[in-house]
Amino acid sequence: MYLILLGAPGSGKGTQAEKLSKHLGIPHISTGDILRNNPDPRIQAILNAGKFVSDNEMIELVTNRLKQEKNGWILDGFPRTLTQADSLKAYHAQVLYFKIDDEVVKKRLSLRRTCSNCKAIYHLETKPPTNNSICDLCGGLLIQRNDDKAEVIESRLQIYHEKTAPLIAYYKKEGSLIEIPSSGTAEETYNTIIELI
Numbered sequence: 001m002y003l004i005l006l007g008a009p010g011s012g013k014g015t016q017a018e019k020l021s022k023h024l025g026i027p028h029i030s031t032g033d034i035l036r037n038n039p040d041p042r043i044q045a046i047l048n049a050g051k052f053v054s055d056n057e058m059i060e061l062v063t064n065r066l067k068q069e070k071n072g073w074i075l076d077g078f079p080r081t082l083t084q085a086d087s088l089k090a091y092h093a094q095v096l097y098f099k100i101d102d103e104v105v106k107k108r109l110s111l112r113r114t115c116s117n118c119k120a121i122y123h124l125e126t127k128p129p130t131n132n133s134i135c136d137l138c139g140g141l142l143i144q145r146n147d148d149k150a151e152v153i154e155s156r157l158q159i160y161h162e163k164t165a166p167l168i169a170y171y172k173k174e175g176s177l178i179e180i181p182s183s184g185t186a187e188e189t190y191n192t193i194i195e196l197i
Contacts, residue, residue: 001026001072002091003197004079006167007098009147009156010105010112012182012189014121016098017076019190027069031077034061050152052159055083063087080164085171095171096193098182102157109153113142126185 001024005013014030021028035047038061046053053061062078075093079085111124117140122129129136146152171177178196182189 002093003072003074004088004093004095004171005074005076005098006095006164006171006177007182008100008102008105008160008164009153010109011098011100012186013076013098015186016096016182016189016193017074019186020074020193023194024072024074026072026074028074028076029062029065029069031058031062031075034065048146048152050147050155050159052080052163055081059084059087066091079167080160082166082170085167093176094197095177096197097168097171097177097179098189099179100182104183105157106150106153109148110150112144112148114145115140116143117141 003020005017007013014028014032017028017030035043035053038044043053043057052058058078058080062075062084066073066075075088079088107125108123113122113124113129114120115122115135115138118135118138120135120137121127122135122142124132129142133142134140135142147156168177180189180192180196
């Protein structure tokens, strides 16, 4: 099974991908993780500014990663453009579109914290750590990622609407789009996905 998760930053793609990966027994491939773990300082500077890496570079990074999987995958954060979508046509993937309001996204991302050590993710309102600045799992320091700061969130949403939103029409036309309301809780969203796939 091949699944593409499509939606704005903070729409819940990563959370749902992890749950689906366990449920379906196929890997969750996050392009955000691929990029954040890339040692190239130029890529890190692009990410810190809330911008996107070029189509050609992203297609190469993702294609190389997908070649390692033979039994399916859940792709989170790619494609972001029509050119990137064309590079995946051979897989005939099902597309889950996480529909969410921009104001909900801003609140979710601005309150998200990540462990600087084990990378566990918390939310100060819906999944708070016991201590606001310490990870419950490993005791590492919780930080706000640069791309979760208010001015960067605005930039990310603007770029998303300009570049990625046209993919909704693209996949609707192909007949492979399933719309998932994702403004509710993670559990509500997950239950909707399981019903629809």
